[in-house]
Amino acid sequence: MAGLVTTFGAGAMTNSIGEIRDADFLFVIGSNTSEAHPIIAMEMKRAVHRGATLVVADPRAIWMTNIADRHLRLNPGTDVALLNAMAHVIIEEGLTDEDFIASNTDHFESVKAAVAAYPPERGEEITGIPAEQIRAVARQYASTRKAGIYYTLGITEHSHGTDNVYALSNLVLMTGHIGHASMGLNPLRGQNNVQGANDAGASPVFFPGYQRVDAAGIVDKYEASWGTELSRTPGLNLNEMMKVAGSTLKAFFIMGEDILLSEPNVSHLEEGLNDVEFVVLQDLFLNETARFADVIFPAACFAEKEGVFTNSERRVQRVRKAVEPPGQARADWEILVALANACGADWHYESPAQIYDEMVKDAPNFAGISHARIDERHEGLQWPCPSAEHEGTRFLHKGGILRGRGQFQAVEYRPSLELACEDYPLVMSTGRTLYHYNAATQTRRDPGTDEKQPEAFIEMHRFDAKKRGLADGDMAEIRTRRGRVECRVIVSRQVQKGCIWMPLHFAEARANLLTNDAGDAVTGTAEFKVCVAEVSRVQSAAPVDRSVDRSVDRFPGSYYSEGGAH
Amino acid sequence: MSGANKDKAELLERLAAAGGLKAGSATEVARQLGLPEAEVYGAGSFFHLLSDPETKLRVCTGLSCAMRGARDLLAQAQAAGMPVAECSCLAACDRAPALLRERSVLVDVKPEDIAQAEGKWQAVQGAELSEDWVGAIGCGEAVSSHLPIDLAGEMDVSGSAYRRAETLGAEAVIAALDEAGLQGRGGAGFPAAIKWRGVRAEPAAPHYIVLNADEGEPGTFKDRELMLRRPDKVIEGLAIAAMCLGAEDVYLYLRGEFRGPWLALERAIAAFAEAGLFPGIHFHLHAGHGAYICGEETALLEALEGKRGMPRLKPPFPTQHGLWGKPTLIQNVETIACVPAIVMQGGSWFRALGKTEPGTKLYSISGDVARPGTYELPLGISLDELAQAAGGYLGTLMAFSPGGASSGFLPASERGRALDFKGLAAAGSMLGSAGVVVLNSANSMIDAVREQLVFFENESCGQCAPCRVGTRFLREALDRKLRGESSQQSLAQVAEVAWEMNEGSICGLGQAAALPLTTALNHFPKALGSAES
Amino acid sequence: MGKTLELTLNGQTLSFGEGDTILDVAGRAGEEIMTLCHDPRLKPVGACRTCLVEIDGWRRLAPSCATKAEAGMRITTHNERIDRHQKALLSLYLSDSVSEEATHDTADASQLHSWAARVGAATDWPHLDSQRFERSDDRNPYVQFRADRCILCARCTRYCAEVESVSAITLAGRGSKTTIATTDARSLLDTSCELCGGCIDVCPTGAMTEKKPLAQRLKPARMLDKVRTTCNYCGVGCQMDLNVDRAAHQGRGQVVKISSPETGVAPNDGNLCVKGRFAYQFIDHQDRLQVPLVRGEDGELHEASWEEALQAAARGLQGVAKRHGADSLGFISSSRCTGEENYLVQKLSRAVFKTNNVHQCSAT
Incomplete structure (x- = not known):
């Protein structure tokens, strides 16, 4: 988010989802699209069926690699080396868009100087991808007009996540692949309303609409609007809050998050929470964090309330009430109003529509959006949408970079904070699966998704499993410098030798007991994607449940087949 | 052809090699080829030689075999506990009844052959069709050398027609086909020259040549005979087509039961190759796996591509959008075998050979005649003339089916009508494949109609409802009739269904599948019991 | 854009673009054409035969979904021939399907039956028993295939291959035994199926339907x-x-x-x-949580009234703010909640408690 704001002036997908089908070149990096964003994957499949070239850069042989023209199997955490090497080729072979660079960007020279040190051969050394492949992909990307880049947490959840985003932005800026349909740089959002939460100012540095809390004019505006004095010091980001829980932070208000499942290095967090004096939660279910709560409010779910979600492509869409909440549960907005008033405020909101109107009044990018307009149009409105007559924006940077000039940012490859060593010889990544969602409080309460994928597991290469006497379906202990969990082993062809992968959905084997909470210097986002680990067999394992085929061929007979594409 | 296409094209052959669709075999073939397993399974399940590997014996219940006791043989084998089922015409009507043991065709099967096997299907014996077999092949040696196909003639691998075609050039060859008035001999009768010109004019490359040797129309066995006896004519004709249309790859699609013809073609290809002829032209033999519909040209293309043999929509026609989407010439065995003679002797020579329409025609005749067989005769002879060549009628002529099941039935009163494209169309029938089945008065008309309806019901590909549901609807209506449950209302329904099958079906199978019933209702109202009701 | 192309449809002159099908052109002109196997996301196959139209000079009726519009075409979508065809075709479909009443037990409206009623298809033709294998023992939790209502339009199998691209289901068998199958009749759980349920959604007859509503004796769609x-x-x-x-x-x-x-x-x-x-x-x-909970002196969570819970929460948060200062509070909002709710959390944090310590789990 912060990376994109710096380079382009807006932290969101540059394009619309519906434009993916018309792209001619798709570069998918750090995104297990078919599992984490199945509907976007369908658009990509459509493009491929149409004849587009798909390149997937990922340490794992994810499903998308089966329909890809090329799979760049990079070593975990080496994205910058790959992207800089691609930039090196593009510059060396004169494939840059000099006119675009001259009229729309700043600091190209610094990037030119930095990537000079990344010939593809050095890229190969670091990433493990053959230099020729790096060259070929760089050429294809640079020379295809409708070339789009798609990424998600595999890019950002690193200690150098912002560097990764900068390196991607550099590629876009030097080729001028932006400002038109089907080309650009597209972060695919993980949660239904990540975009909307950020847009609404749930951020330590921004008011709604990315207006800084330390910018005098802005704070003045909000003080006038809200009729009260406001703090002008940026607050703590989530990662920082987790680290100082119990020391400087003494109370938490938490809405709809289970921080004990979703945040990294949770054993440290649990210790901290013991010293927190007061915790208020509002949620659908009693979650892990509820053990520390003093007050818990029962909240309504999405089917029981009105409001808006904003999706990855900046489209503000309606959430509509279909049924009444159970028992005495209330919509989160109603609870918040009551809580504010109990704390002495004097809030009067009759409806989410009214709240929305108040929000957009001071946020120019959303000024033209209202519940009434969305209801009329049947397809939401994409910001920027500055006025009630504006039709919304399908793709960003049309006719020039939003922030004025695009900012090249030279970056250097920095290894991940943890590297494989004698005690922890395996590199572990975490992620999502198709059948569950985040803490799985919803999906594990559904008999279907739960049957398809009933329990926690790690994926491991045949070689590493054999070395440890592990067979498919065995129970194993996974240890990192921060903690240990037990779960099943799937001997999988998706992961490469020396790597393991673990889904983050399962409370009984919390991946985040293991992950590293060291964060990105800019965003504070933790390095969920790389930490080092060791795995060993658990002797007293329960018998293996073979009723559901979860072995090597998790997709029996499909593209994962032995003689198939991989 | 891309690598992926090639892999897929192998799908059916790999499944056959794996012994058909047994549990796990589709998955295994999918692994080998890197295809989704359901695609393999779906394709395999379409072809009865693959979908049901446990059935080892298949008794042909085509009309001619049914007239010679095929259903009794079937019942006998079932009673003996053999893994047996009925199957559609095996193109051995001249030696009925026929039976398929795994992939070998046995002919002239007698009840004793089943009895002596003592329940063991492996032990069932019968005469075999092979290239050595000599049947009735024509109407006399006297005119033999003047026949374009000349079944009794010697193999000729001199390549003289091919060389002459080279000298003439493609335009002149096509002009000769035009002048000859050569119409497709597989059933549809489409002028060959138009197809050749069409493919030649297409800018897309490459061009392909495909031989349709999936002969399966009940009553038809002329292509079998031609390939067995004159494979040289077929191969040379294909080579001329490839040369004229700029094709390098020639695909020969033979029905899977045609072991003898396959070997004969292989021998001819080898002989030409040995003589150093047709350089740069690659002949690829493909075996079908049991599906009459693959004789429909676009269904054949689908099967060649390793898919379910469901006909494509036309337009676009194969000449524009054929095998793997490329311009493709598809010709029947007999059509292509006429080409060398036309090249050598000229279009007008060929045209003059016909009686009412150009050329000679291979007529298959079976049923109640003295010498069932394949006869090369002037196009447009009458049934009486054909029967005379075949040694005369047995018994009193009641009805005949002039061109396969799809041509329906005509009454004895039509015995003098010219058996040609126009004449039969005018009678509400068609020349089709010229597979003539003769029925004398000892036969039950209603049973004969039922055999044809069962055939279409079994062989409908299932893609479109008029055919899939219509064939079943008609057969059930006839069964109700046989049980005495029919009514005037059901006759009206039958008429409506028959109309819709012709109007709404995607391909020729469905469009013609009601003809056996509707022509019989027309010509034999008494026999079908519709006159009095 | 190329040059303007025109054709005549039911006497009306219409313009169209390169690559448009007759169905596209008719749709834009507001001329309704019956379809069952058509879906704009799928390659047309023209298999259901409902959309046949007459084109001057063409001997046979042509499927409008798969026939490309050509300049100068003269097209008729309704006349005696087409109406007779539609009626006979749908009568055949009905004889091979279930009765209209039988479709009432699912939440999926049957397009087949509503079209049949509109064209006046016969409902008294003899019923043909379904020959289609049903895979009734599939233990997957979501998708039920009811073969007796399947018309083999193949929307489900084509969706599975072309849109979802997993090819878990296929047309299998031939003729009247053709059915929708998985490899070796396995459960969907043991195939490449990702349980997206697109097969249910594209089915025009309710043959592909959801297991859950069946179990709950779901009301018909219209209710x-x-x-x-x-x-x-x-x-x-x-x-x-x-x-x-x-x-x-x-x-x-x-x-x-x-x-x-x-x-x-x-x-x-x-x-x-x-x-x-x-x-x-x-x-x-x-x-699901149904009442507010407040932790008591005993260290356990107890049910409480809203008023009690709100007061307790306010007291607790304000107490900490008083003891340790405003920046000792942290507000964690949620990317799962609405924009309005996120707005209120940051306003609560900033305007009521005077701290910018507000964030949520979304720093991408």
């Missing part, structure tokens, strides 16, 4: 309300319709099914994934 909303899982923001039984749960209402919007609606074009379409049972789950 359910549809509420268009946005999916609450990933960031794509799929539009979906919650099918609500208003009378259920003592009038509180119950979501009994989720269906796709029509194709063409952004951003998902009628597609949904397994979570969006099926994982909604949490809404009614017994674990």
Whole structure:
């Protein structure tokens, strides 16, 4: 988010989802699209069926690699080396868009100087991808007009996540692949309303609409609007809050998050929470964090309330009430109003529509959006949408970079904070699966998704499993410098030798007991994607449940087949 | 052809090699080829030689075999506990009844052959069709050398027609086909020259040549005979087509039961190759796996591509959008075998050979005649003339089916009508494949109609409802009739269904599948019991 | 854009673009043509034969879904021949399907039966017993195949191959035995199926249907309300319709099914994934919190009234602010909640408690 704001002036997908089908070149990096964003994957499949070239850069042989023209199997955490090497080729072979660079960007020279040190051969050394492949992909990307880049947490959840985003932005800026349909740089959002939460100012540095809390004019505006004095010091980001829980932070208000499942290095967090004096939660279910709560409010779910979600492509869409909440549960907005008033405020909101109107009044990018307009149009409105007559924006940077000039940012490859060593010889990544969602409080309460994928597991290469006497379906202990969990082993062809992968959905084997909470210097986002680990067999394992085929061929007979594409 | 296409094209052959669709075999073939397993399974399940590997014996219940006791043989084998089922015409009507043991065709099967096997299907014996077999092949040696196909003639691998075609050039060859008035001999009768010109004019490359040797129309066995006896004519004709249309790859699609013809073609290809002829032209033999519909040209293309043999929509026609989407010439065995003679002797020579329409025609005749067989005769002879060549009628002529099941039935009163494209169309029938089945008065008309309806019901590909549901609807209506449950209302329904099958079906199978019933209702109202009701 | 092309449809002159089908042209002109196997996301196959039209100079009727418009074509979509064809065709379909009443037990409206009624298809033709294998023992939790209503339009298998691209189901067998099958008749759980449920959504007859509503004796589609909303899982923001039984749960209402919007609606074009379409049972789950809870002196959580809970929360948060200062509070908002709710959390944090310590889990 912060990376994109710096380079382009807006932290969101540059394009619309519906434009993916018309792209001619798709570069998918750090995104297990078919599992984490199945509907976007369908658009990509459509493009491929149409004849587009798909390149997937990922340490794992994810499903998308089966329909890809090329799979760049990079070593975990080496994205910058790959992207800089691609930039090196593009510059060396004169494939840059000099006119675009001259009229729309700043600091190209610094990037030119930095990537000079990344010939593809050095890229190969670091990433493990053959230099020729790096060259070929760089050429294809640079020379295809409708070339789009798609990424998600595999890019950002690193200690150098912002560097990764900068390196991607550099590629876009030097080729001028932006400002038109089907080309650009597209972060695919993980949660239904990540975009909307950020847009609404749930951020330590921004008011709604990315207006800084330390910018005098802005704070003045909000003080006038809200009729009260406001703090002008940026607050703590989530990662920082987790680290100082119990020391400087003494109370938490938490809405709809289970921080004990979703945040990294949770054993440290649990210790901290013991010293927190007061915790208020509002949620659908009693979650892990509820053990520390003093007050818990029962909240309504999405089917029981009105409001808006904003999706990855900046489209503000309606959430509509279909049924009444159970028992005495209330919509989160109603609870918040009551809580504010109990704390002495004097809030009067009759409806989410009214709240929305108040929000957009001071946020120019959303000024033209209202519940009434969305209801009329049947397809939401994409910001920027500055006025009630504006039709919304399908793709960003049309006719020039939003922030004025695009900012090249030279970056250097920095290894991940943890590297494989004698005690922890395996590199572990975490992620999502198709059948569950985040803490799985919803999906594990559904008999279907739960049957398809009933329990926690790690994926491991045949070689590493054999070395440890592990067979498919065995129970194993996974240890990192921060903690240990037990779960099943799937001997999988998706992961490469020396790597393991673990889904983050399962409370009984919390991946985040293991992950590293060291964060990105800019965003504070933790390095969920790389930490080092060791795995060993658990002797007293329960018998293996073979009723559901979860072995090597998790997709029996499909593209994962032995003689198939991989 | 891309690598992926090639892999897929192998799908059916790999499944056959794996012994058909047994549990796990589709998955295994999918692994080998890197295809989704359901695609393999779906394709395999379409072809009865693959979908049901446990059935080892298949008794042909085509009309001619049914007239010679095929259903009794079937019942006998079932009673003996053999893994047996009925199957559609095996193109051995001249030696009925026929039976398929795994992939070998046995002919002239007698009840004793089943009895002596003592329940063991492996032990069932019968005469075999092979290239050595000599049947009735024509109407006399006297005119033999003047026949374009000349079944009794010697193999000729001199390549003289091919060389002459080279000298003439493609335009002149096509002009000769035009002048000859050569119409497709597989059933549809489409002028060959138009197809050749069409493919030649297409800018897309490459061009392909495909031989349709999936002969399966009940009553038809002329292509079998031609390939067995004159494979040289077929191969040379294909080579001329490839040369004229700029094709390098020639695909020969033979029905899977045609072991003898396959070997004969292989021998001819080898002989030409040995003589150093047709350089740069690659002949690829493909075996079908049991599906009459693959004789429909676009269904054949689908099967060649390793898919379910469901006909494509036309337009676009194969000449524009054929095998793997490329311009493709598809010709029947007999059509292509006429080409060398036309090249050598000229279009007008060929045209003059016909009686009412150009050329000679291979007529298959079976049923109640003295010498069932394949006869090369002037196009447009009458049934009486054909029967005379075949040694005369047995018994009193009641009805005949002039061109396969799809041509329906005509009454004895039509015995003098010219058996040609126009004449039969005018009678509400068609020349089709010229597979003539003769029925004398000892036969039950209603049973004969039922055999044809069962055939279409079994062989409908299932893609479109008029055919899939219509064939079943008609057969059930006839069964109700046989049980005495029919009514005037059901006759009206039958008429409506028959109309819709012709109007709404995607391909020729469905469009013609009601003809056996509707022509019989027309010509034999008494026999079908519709006159009095 | 190329030059303007024109054709005549039912006497009306219409312009069209390169690559348009007759169905596209007719649709834009508001001329309704019956279709069953057509879906704009799929390559046309022309297999259901309902959309046949007459083109001057063509001997045979042509499927409008698969026939490209050509300049100068003269097309008729209704005349005696076409009407007779439609009526006979749908009469045949009905003789091979279930009765209209039998379709009432699912929440999927049968397009086949509504078209049949419109064209006046015969309902008294003899019924043909289904020859189609049903795979009734499939233990997958979501998708039920009811072979007796299948018309083999192959929308499901084509969707599975062309849109979802997993090819878990296929047309299998031949002739009247043709059916929708998995490899070796395995459960969908043991195939490449990702349980997206697209097969249910594209089915025009209710042959592919949901297991859950069947178990709940779901009411017919016409008795359910549809509420268009946005999916609450990933960031794509799929539009979906919650099918609500208003009378259920003592009038509180119950979501009994989720269906796709029509194709063409952004951003998902009628597609949904397994979570969006099926994982909604949490809404009614017994674990849902129903009353406020407050931790008592005994260290346990106890049920409390809203007033008590709100007061307790206010006292607790204000107490900490008083003791340790405003910046000792942290507000964690949620990317799962609405924009309005996120707005209120940051306003609560900033305007009421005077701290910028507000964030949520979303720093991408």
